[in-house]
Amino acid sequence: MQKSVEEMVPSKNRPLDQQPDAWGAVAADYHAFAGNVTRPFAEDAADLVRIGKGTCVLDVAAGTGNFTFAAASRGASVLATDFAFGMIDYLRAESERRGLSDRVRCDVMNGQQLDIEDESFDVAASIFGVLFFPDPLKGLRELSRVLVPGGRAVVSTWAPPPRGEMGRIMGDAMAKTVGSLPKPSGPPPWAALGDADTFRQRLLDSGFSRVHIVEVRHVWAFDDLNVFVDLMGKCAPPAVATFASLTPDQRATFRGAVAEDFMTRQGGGPYAVTHEAMIAVGTK
Numbered sequence: 001m002q003k004s005v006e007e008m009v010p011s012k013n014r015p016l017d018q019q020p021d022a023w024g025a026v027a028a029d030y031h032a033f034a035g036n037v038t039r040p041f042a043e044d045a046a047d048l049v050r051i052g053k054g055t056c057v058l059d060v061a062a063g064t065g066n067f068t069f070a071a072a073s074r075g076a077s078v079l080a081t082d083f084a085f086g087m088i089d090y091l092r093a094e095s096e097r098r099g100l101s102d103r104v105r106c107d108v109m110n111g112q113q114l115d116i117e118d119e120s121f122d123v124a125a126s127i128f129g130v131l132f133f134p135d136p137l138k139g140l141r142e143l144s145r146v147l148v149p150g151g152r153a154v155v156s157t158w159a160p161p162p163r164g165e166m167g168r169i170m171g172d173a174m175a176k177t178v179g180s181l182p183k184p185s186g187p188p189p190w191a192a193l194g195d196a197d198t199f200r201q202r203l204l205d206s207g208f209s210r211v212h213i214v215e216v217r218h219v220w221a222f223d224d225l226n227v228f229v230d231l232m233g234k235c236a237p238p239a240v241a242t243f244a245s246l247t248p249d250q251r252a253t254f255r256g257a258v259a260e261d262f263m264t265r266q267g268g269g270p271y272a273v274t275h276e277a278m279i280a281v282g283t284k
């Protein structure tokens with residue numbers, strides 16, 4: 001039998017965004033970022049599948065729980081899973097704080113190999129999660145496997161370049177900070193699931209009989225450019241590592257470059273950055 005990635009590549013030798021401890025360490029900062037950026041998409045995703053009182057919902061790569069809480073607040077009974085203990089710990093505390101812990105169970109699990117029986121959920125979601133897996137198809141097939149026949153998966157990913165204003169702003173500011181950036185050899189990790197046609201085909205190849213893609217945009221509006229830069233530097237383990245590697249002077253240059261970009265285009269604020277995502281709905 002072929003070995004899994006976990007058996008072949010020890011966690012510490014994998015890219016940072018495939019290391020559970022690296023994600024767990026940024027849980028609190030990720031929660032602040034996600035509240036501004038991924039939460040509106042999680043709410044859309046919950047509206048795109050039928051969730052009501054008692055619906056059995058699985059959230060894979062749940063992070064700090066945007067989709068979990070969108071589903072639980074609609075009456076669902078949710079199992080929230082993530083491979084990072086730190087994320088699940090944060091999510092559990094947050095579900096207590098919100099008074100939703102009677103509807104939310106939490107477990108640490110690898111989304112590529114769920115410890116869940118076949119056909120046990122009505123809805124299975126992964127919001128900006130599967131795109132980080134070493135083998136995204138494996139993650140999609142797992143979502144299909146655990147759904148009851150006729151059950152629905154809802155999966156989101158970022159729209160690939162040249163769309164994605166955030167990537168452009170951060171890339172330009174980083175190039176001004178460190179001179180120039182190496183030419184990318186492929187799509188950025190956050191675009192691993194491809195364009196709408198490729199994304200749709202990947203779900204069809206993973207056991208879904210009917211798939212549609214909804215393209216969604218949301219705007220993050222803010223007054224303080226420092227808050228924007230701080231949260232962007234904490235949104236995911238690779239960003240944390242990149243910012244940690246900058247000298248204090250480089251950090252100041254980066255901040256100035258981001259500020260100049262916004263102020264040239266948008267004056268004195270409030271500032272706006274647009275996020276574009278694709279949400280796939282697949283029926284098993």
Ligand SMILES: C[S@@+](CC[C@H](N)C(=O)[O-])C[C@H]1O[C@@H](n2cnc3c(N)ncnc32)[C@H](O)[C@@H]1O
Nearest residue numbers: 023034038061062063082083084110111127132
């Ligand atoms: C960008 S966050 C998305 C979190 C959340 N779903 C949201 O919408 O904000 C990506 C999440 O994927 C998790 N993750 C990455 N690889 C994973 C894997 N192989 N199995 C389970 N979770 C994984 C990370 O720990 C992190 O919580």
